Amino acid sequence: MKKLLLIVAVAVAVLAVACNKEKNCRCSVLEQQTVRIITIKSGSCEKLNAAGYFDALDTLHKDNILCTDYPFGADSLIIER
16 A cells, blocks of 8 residues: 555656646747747747847847747757867
8 A cells, every 4th residue: 555655656746747847949030030949837839929038228129939849950969179
């Protein structure tokens, strides 16, 4: 009985940690050649459609974006010299 309880507790703990995993979203700014990497704690990258940021003068800017969590080969590019 104790083993079963321990197994269930470990399974619940692993599930809780897996659900709260952060995601890195690669986002393209519409009408620009800019890519932003945005980290989210929950949800889907595809549901992101806007991102706000402040510039050096504390002016809020808002970009319309399209995002994906698809891993690209360029993210792990290793350059050796």
